[in-house]
Amino acid sequence: MSQKTRTIKTIRIDVDKCNGCRACELICSAFHAVPRYSSNNPERARIRVLYDPLRDIYVPVYAGAYAAAECAGRDRYTIDGKEYAECAFCRASCSSRDIFKEPDSGLPLKCDMCEADPPLAEPMCVQWCLAEALTYEERQEEGAAEPALGEIEIGLEALAARHGWQKLVDTVARLAQKDGTPMDAAKP
Amino acid sequence: MRYAETGFDLEVDLTRGNIERVATDPRLTRLHLGGLGINARILWDRVPPEVEPFSPENLLIFGAGLLVGTPAVGCNRTIVSTFSPQTRLMAYSIMGGFWAPELKYAGYDRVILRGRAAELVYLWIHNDRVEIRDAAHLQGKGAVETAELIRQELREPKAQVAAIGLAGENRVYFASIEQGRSSASRGGIGAVMGDKRLKAIAVRGTRDVHIARPDIFLELVSEVLQYIEVRRNHPIPGVMPILAGLGSPQEMVVHDEKWHTENFSWGNSRHRRKDFWTEEIEKKWTATLESMRTRLISCHNCPMKCAATISVPGQPTYMMKCFSKLTYTMAAMSDLEFGLRIAQLATEHGVDAFSAPQVMAFALELYEAGILTDQDFPGMPADNEGRFYWLLDRIVRREGIGDVLANGTHWAAREIGRGAEEYAHNNIKKHEQLPLKLGMLNPIYFLMYSTGEKINITQIEGNFPQAPFATREEREAFARDWIHVPDERFKQWFVDWELRGERSIPHYPPVDATCEIVNWQEQMHYIDDSIGMCAGLSSFPLKPPYHIHNLPTLISAGAGFDLDEAGLTQIARRNRTLVRAVNIRRGLRREDEKPPADHWRKRFPELETRLLDEYYRYKGWNADGIPTEESLRELSLDDVADDFLQRGILTAGGEARGEATSAQPPAPGE
Ligand code: SF4
Ligand code: SF4
Ligand code: SF4
Numbered sequence: 001m002s003q004k005t006r007t008i009k010t011i012r013i014d015v016d017k018c019n020g021c022r023a024c025e026l027i028c029s030a031f032h033a034v035p036r037y038s039s040n041n042p043e044r045a046r047i048r049v050l051y052d053p054l055r056d057i058y059v060p061v062y063a064g065a066y067a068a069a070e071c072a073g074r075d076r077y078t079i080d081g082k083e084y085a086e087c088a089f090c091r092a093s094c095s096s097r098d099i100f101k102e103p104d105s106g107l108p109l110k111c112d113m114c115e116a117d118p119p120l121a122e123p124m125c126v127q128w129c130l131a132e133a134l135t136y137e138e139r140q141e142e143g144a145a146e147p148a149l150g151e152i153e154i155g156l157e158a159l160a161a162r163h164g165w166q167k168l169v170d171t172v173a174r175l176a177q178k179d180g181t182p183m184d185a186a187k188p
Numbered sequence: 189m190r191y192a193e194t195g196f197d198l199e200v201d202l203t204r205g206n207i208e209r210v211a212t213d214p215r216l217t218r219l220h221l222g223g224l225g226i227n228a229r230i231l232w233d234r235v236p237p238e239v240e241p242f243s244p245e246n247l248l249i250f251g252a253g254l255l256v257g258t259p260a261v262g263c264n265r266t267i268v269s270t271f272s273p274q275t276r277l278m279a280y281s282i283m284g285g286f287w288a289p290e291l292k293y294a295g296y297d298r299v300i301l302r303g304r305a306a307e308l309v310y311l312w313i314h315n316d317r318v319e320i321r322d323a324a325h326l327q328g329k330g331a332v333e334t335a336e337l338i339r340q341e342l343r344e345p346k347a348q349v350a351a352i353g354l355a356g357e358n359r360v361y362f363a364s365i366e367q368g369r370s371s372a373s374r375g376g377i378g379a380v381m382g383d384k385r386l387k388a389i390a391v392r393g394t395r396d397v398h399i400a401r402p403d404i405f406l407e408l409v410s411e412v413l414q415y416i417e418v419r420r421n422h423p424i425p426g427v428m429p430i431l432a433g434l435g436s437p438q439e440m441v442v443h444d445e446k447w448h449t450e451n452f453s454w455g456n457s458r459h460r461r462k463d464f465w466t467e468e469i470e471k472k473w474t475a476t477l478e479s480m481r482t483r484l485i486s487c488h489n490c491p492m493k494c495a496a497t498i499s500v501p502g503q504p505t506y507m508m509k510c511f512s513k514l515t516y517t518m519a520a521m522s523d524l525e526f527g528l529r530i531a532q533l534a535t536e537h538g539v540d541a542f543s544a545p546q547v548m549a550f551a552l553e554l555y556e557a558g559i560l561t562d563q564d565f566p567g568m569p570a571d572n573e574g575r576f577y578w579l580l581d582r583i584v585r586r587e588g589i590g591d592v593l594a595n596g597t598h599w600a601a602r603e604i605g606r607g608a609e610e611y612a613h614n615n616i617k618k619h620e621q622l623p624l625k626l627g628m629l630n631p632i633y634f635l636m637y638s639t640g641e642k643i644n645i646t647q648i649e650g651n652f653p654q655a656p657f658a659t660r661e662e663r664e665a666f667a668r669d670w671i672h673v674p675d676e677r678f679k680q681w682f683v684d685w686e687l688r689g690e691r692s693i694p695h696y697p698p699v700d701a702t703c704e705i706v707n708w709q710e711q712m713h714y715i716d717d718s719i720g721m722c723a724g725l726s727s728f729p730l731k732p733p734y735h736i737h738n739l740p741t742l743i744s745a746g747a748g749f750d751l752d753e754a755g756l757t758q759i760a761r762r763n764r765t766l767v768r769a770v771n772i773r774r775g776l777r778r779e780d781e782k783p784p785a786d787h788w789r790k791r792f793p794e795l796e797t798r799l800l801d802e803y804y805r806y807k808g809w810n811a812d813g814i815p816t817e818e819s820l821r822e823l824s825l826d827d828v829a830d831d832f833l834q835r836g837i838l839t840a841g842g843e844a845r846g847e848a849t850s851a852q853p854p855a856p857g858e
Binding site: 019020021022023026027030033035036037038039040041042043044051052053054055056058085103127128129130131 | 257258259261286293332336345346368369393394395396397398399402403405406413416417420482483484485486487488489490491493497504505506507
């Protein structure tokens with residue numbers, strides 16, 4: 001892999017400023033709807049707010065990489081006397097919990113920083129967080145370039161990790177046949 | 189495909205334990221939008237006027253507004269409707285928070301409950317899975333506590349729970365339904381829930397809510413968001429802090445309570461304390477709030493932070509919003525710390541924070557007057573604060589005198605007799621009102637207080653300033669970017685409105701202008717209540733982000749049918765008229781439409797008669813406040829017209845039977 005200048009995109013999260021409105025979840029789900037903004041469902045959001053008002057817990061968490069298996073152990077943080085739920089700060093879409101999964105398919109969700117063409121000035125969740133609990137930063141860094149994975153690729157990788165590539169390929173072929181559509185005919 | 193709404197209701201018969209998912213008629217949406225409008229339609233269609241509030245035939249409806257669950261900022265209201273044990277009329281209290289969006293995501297626009305469970309139960313809605321579950325172990329538990337226990341036993345930390353406390357279980361006439369940071373409090377709907385033996389409804393949803401024209405919708409909502417940000421840095425000059433910004437209002441943010449503490453009445457809505465707010469008190473109360481307020485919090489999809497998490501040392505944490513901050517403090521003639529302490533218990537018990545403190549202050553007045561005696565208060569402490577705790581406990585348990593007081597001041601006074609009626613002095617339609625006593629009659633407020641069926645002034649007032657600004661320059665400056673008015677005449681009425689002299693209250697604004705101003709303000713609330721919009725971003729504050737000129741686009745882009753200002757105005761009128769019709773059929777008449785006798789010191793009986801006459805006419809109602817056949821038919825409420833004719837509430841040809849309380853012609857040019 002070649003050395004390259006990369007843009008590091010960072011969202012700063014200030015949990016003290018979060019008011020628990022969940023606007024970030026809602027707008028993320030709307031932004032990723034097809035067509036864009038045509039449907040809303042926080043369960044499809046790539047950010048979730050861990051929320052326990054009576055214990056003053058407010059943690060906006062971004063969906064990170066898919067984890068094929070859960071960690072060998074769990075973590076539990078106490079900060080300022082507040083004990084956070086198990087795995088509270090973890091970004092993984094993982095089999096041990098129900099967040100960051102498509103509600104219909106169970107496929108993992110991952111924050112893509114609202115990739116769009118033309119690019120947005122700021123990710124949607126940041127724009128909608130008037131409380132300024134979420135702020136956006138970009139900086140340049142030298143590092144190895146990695147190919148970015150598209151949504152379908154992330155989903156397929158997750159399925160492959162669970163069932164194996166061969167089974168996946170067989171299933172796709174079988175389903176396409178059942179549809180009565182030879183696979184080639186799907187091309188325009 | 190249905191847009192903005194899900195197209196399904198959940199029908200639950202608690203007697204038989206039957207649950208059905210029922211597809212709804214999209215034509216109803218075009219006629220009534222949703223929320224309050226459709227709730228009223230269902231109550232009209234399905235609850236005959238002779239049904240008692242506490243009866244299995246009464247319905248309890250939890251309706252989500254039409255645009256709830258969409259990105260429309262601040263659109264998160266649950267409209268709870270039923271018949272009130274206190275007013276015996278339609279009650280439609282509204283709560284913010286997170287419950288209604290969750291219901292939409294679960295795939296329902298409303299939950300319609302009928303019947304009565306044999307034992308205490310709760311309802312668990314998880315998308316298609318809906319269960320009635322035993323709640324024996326939750327009996328007597330606080331409302332906040334109940335929500336926590338249910339989330340734990342279901343292992344669903346994301347479930348939203350609306351629950352009643354002890355007051356609801358014991359059918360206290362002013363029991364509320366609590367939902368974390370929000371509550372539906374007015375009209376005793378918590379008592380109806382208790383009568384149905386329904387402790388709570390928990391809901392969790394993971395479905396989609398669709399938007400018909402996403403680009404237009406998002407563009408408009410983004411503008412709203414930008415405007416909210418602009419307004420944050422540009423409060424309206426010349427009004428008290430609470431009216432300068434947006435929100436419902438932001439009582440938990442504000443420290444300066446000079447206006448409330450010096451203008452509102454203390455005790456049983458009796459004493460005005462004009463020099464109350466000193467630097468010392470401001471310091472002390474600021475310190476109290478700062479030390480107990482853990483965090484400012486918002487409702488679903490709203491940046492406004494009108495509520496707060498409150499942790500009072502030695503008591504469980506709870507959440508508070510709006511004017512409940514001061515109602516207990518002022519009723520007990522105490523301080524903010526006491527108010528925040530007792531409100532924690534009151535929230536767990538689930539009582540309305542307007543009525544409950546006044547009922548307790550009323551009891552203590554009766555005691556001082558010798559109408560109630562030591563025998564009625566066995567073991568009551570000697571200090572005022574101790575007495576409030578003692579009384580609250582008796583009321584929510586309906587023990588001893590508490591059983592009488594639990595019916596609210598109107599009914600309690602009748603039961604106690606011996607002159608007690610005089611002390612139940614702050615009611616409209618049998619329901620306790622804001623503790624406010626003023627000097628000069630304000631014609632706008634006279635009409636809103638008299639004719640409002642939401643029972644709370646804050647739910648019908650809003651977009652027109654409460655009082656004129658001191659100078660013409662200030663008024664002109666205010667009117668300059670006042671795009672919210674339906675037309676330019678409203679600006680003129682405001683600019684010409686003076687604090688003193690010929691163009692001041694009670695004779696200015698003139699009667700015809702007053703009718704239009706009241707109608708405009710009320711109309712905006714009726715729109716909000718149908719789409720589920722928080723009044724705090726729309727009908728309540730001055731110059732809100734949502735108004736009659738952008739709401740039609742929002743609704744049509746969201747729900748996918750064409751709607752212009754005239755169309756939306758017509759729907760608001762239809763919904764307003766339908767609510768009135770429901771109440772007329774239950775006996776509401778002109779004689780019920782009056783503010784408390786002592787609300788203003790200076791009253792003007794002739795002017796008041798004219799105001800009511802003209803307003804009724806403007807609304808398309810006859811002299812007894814009954815919608816005329818003509819106006820009902822014009823609003824496509826033919827079935828209502830036919831019913832009124834059949835019952836003899838209206839007679840063919842127009843005039844109602846045995847009414848016309850005032851037949852005077854309007855006086856020329858006041
Ligand atoms: S939008 Fe901001 S304030 Fe609201 S929940 Fe998300 S992070 Fe918190
Ligand atoms: S950056 Fe974009 S994709 Fe990521 S959580 Fe925020 S809104 Fe969603
Ligand atoms: S304005 Fe206040 S009450 Fe209204 S939705 Fe926003 S936070 Fe809730």
